[in-house]
Amino acid sequence: xxxxxxxILNDQRQLLRMRRITSRQIGDDxxxxxxxxxxxxxxxxxxxxxxFFTRDNDLEHHSVMTKxxxxxxxxxxx
Numbered sequence: 001x002x003x004x005x006x007x008i009l010n011d012q013r014q015l016l017r018m019r020r021i022t023s024r025q026i027g028d029d030x031x032x033x034x035x036x037x038x039x040x041x042x043x044x045x046x047x048x049x050x051x052f053f054t055r056d057n058d059l060e061h062h063s064v065m066t067k068x069x070x071x072x073x074x075x076x077x078x
Contacts, residue, residue: 001047005054
């Protein structure tokens, strides 16, 4: 399941839709607007095989990331 942080721009979400790639965005389709990192991590843990996309550069340094090694951040060049 592709889960988009609420900081993912709408035009990027539209590109996914145009390519028939399903996704759920935090604040619109799952969770709630304004969720903090501490709240997002458990949401991902409860999801079935999540792939999480965010523009938040410091999420990988968050202390809860180390509690579940299946969450591996990948940095992409912009």
